[in-house]
Amino acid sequence: MQSNYKLAIAVTGASGSVYAKVLLDKISKIKEQFSEVSLVFSDNAKTVWQFELQNKAYENYSFKTYGKNDFMSPIASGSAKYTTLIICPCSMGTMARIASGVSNDLITRAADVMLKERRKLILITRDAPLSLIHINNMKTVTEAGGIICPASPSFYSLPKTFEELAATIVDRVLDLAGIENDGYRWGSRNG
Numbered sequence: 250m251q252s253n254y255k256l257a258i259a260v261t262g263a264s265g266s267v268y269a270k271v272l273l274d275k276i277s278k279i280k281e282q283f284s285e286v287s288l289v290f291s292d293n294a295k296t297v298w299q300f301e302l303q304n305k306a307y308e309n310y311s312f313k314t315y316g317k318n319d320f321m322s323p324i325a326s327g328s329a330k331y332t333t334l335i336i337c338p339c340s341m342g343t344m345a346r347i348a349s350g351v352s353n354d355l356i357t358r359a360a361d362v363m364l365k366e367r368r369k370l371i372l373i374t375r376d377a378p379l380s381l382i383h384i385n386n387m388k389t390v391t392e393a394g395g396i397i398c399p400a401s402p403s404f405y406s407l408p409k410t411f412e413e414l415a416a417t418i419v420d421r422v423l424d425l426a427g428i429e430n431d432g433y434r435w436g437s438r439n440g
Contacts, residue, residue, distance in 0.1 A: 253284045253330075253332075254282060254283050254284060254332045254333075254428075255283065255284055255285040255286075255287075255329070255330060255331040255332050255333075256276065256283050256285070256286045256287070256331070256332060256333050256335070256426070256428075257286075257287045257288075257289070257324045257331050257333070257334040257335070257359055258272065258273065258276070258286070258287070258288050258289075258312075258334075258335050258336075258337065259288075259289045259290075259291075259334065259335070259336045259337075259339075259355075259356040259359065259360075260288075260289070260290045260291065260294040260298070260307070260336075260337060260338070261291045261293065261294050261336060261338060261339055261340040261342075261343045261356065262291050262292070262293020262294050262296065262297045262340055263297070263338040263339060263340035263341070263343075263374075263375040263376065264297060264301065264338070264375060265301075265338035265373075265375040265400050265415075266294075266297055266298040266301045266302050266338070267301065267302065267411050267412060267415045268337050268338050268373055268375070268400055268415045268418060268419060269294070269298070269307075269337050269338065270298075270302060270306065270307075270412070270415075271412050271415040271416050271419045272335065272337050272419045272422065273288075273307075273310050273312075275416075275419060275420075275423065275430060276312075277310060277311070279428070279429065279430065282428060282429060285313070285323075285331075286312040286313070287312065287313050287314075287315060287322065287323065287324050287331070288310065288312040288313065288314045288315070289314065289315045289316070289317060289319075289322070289324070289355050289356055289359070290307060290314070290317065291317055291340075291343075291354070291356060292317065293340075294307075295307060315355055316355070317354045317355050317356065318354055318355060319355055320355065320358060322355055322359075324355065324358075324359040324362065325355060325358045325359060325362065326362065327362050327365065327366040331359075331362075331363070331368065332368060332369065332426075333363075333368065333369040333370075333371065333426045333427075333428075334359050334360060334362075334363045334368075334369070334370050334371070335371045335373070335422060335426060336356065336360065336370075336371070336372050336373065337371075337373040337419075337422065338373050338374070338375035338400055339372040339373055339374050339375065340375075340376075341374070341376050341383050341386070343356060343357065343360075343372075344372055344374060344383070344386050344387070344390060345382070345386050347360040347361070347364075347370075347372070347386075347390055347395070348385075348386035348387075348389040348390050348393075349386075360372075360395075363395075364390075364393045364394055364395060367394060369396070369425075369426060369427075370390075370394065370395040370396065371395070371396045371398055371422055371425055371426060372390065372395060372396070372397050372398065373398050373399070373400050373418060373422060374387070374397055374398070374399050374400065375399075375400040396425055398418065398421060398422055398425060400415075400418050401418070402414045402415065402417040402418050403417045404417075405435065406433035416432065416433075417432075417433070419432075420432025420433065
């Protein structure tokens, strides 16, 4: 892994806080792979996390955290040269703003930066069913260079907990981002 890998993670208010928790836990265990890890939460992200996970563990991560309106954050500029932005989970509203080029907060601005700089933007979308508007926004983001990775977990690793189930998506996202991880591999007996 390159030593200058800069990772940004954004968490929105879509249901699926367990995905964000598993992602942050995994990144915490392999933080030596990164020169920087930055984190930003929407207001709703914290509310949904507290409701779904019944805790405020998002306060316990040691990553540099920026406010949702902190446009002085390095992730708001292409000159900071962040490698990847992962939005996990990504609400349909956030994706719509990204697809429309509306940079009204740090999350959407950082996504806009990743697309204009031709860097990696990965959206872990979490909603069902999808409207045609959602599908068209996914198409637009994909055509602009983003990666849509729906939070559709797999079951062939025989997950036993919600976190193990969420890890089936998080491990795939880490692979998409080019981040070394020890996730389950198809054909492997013990993952």
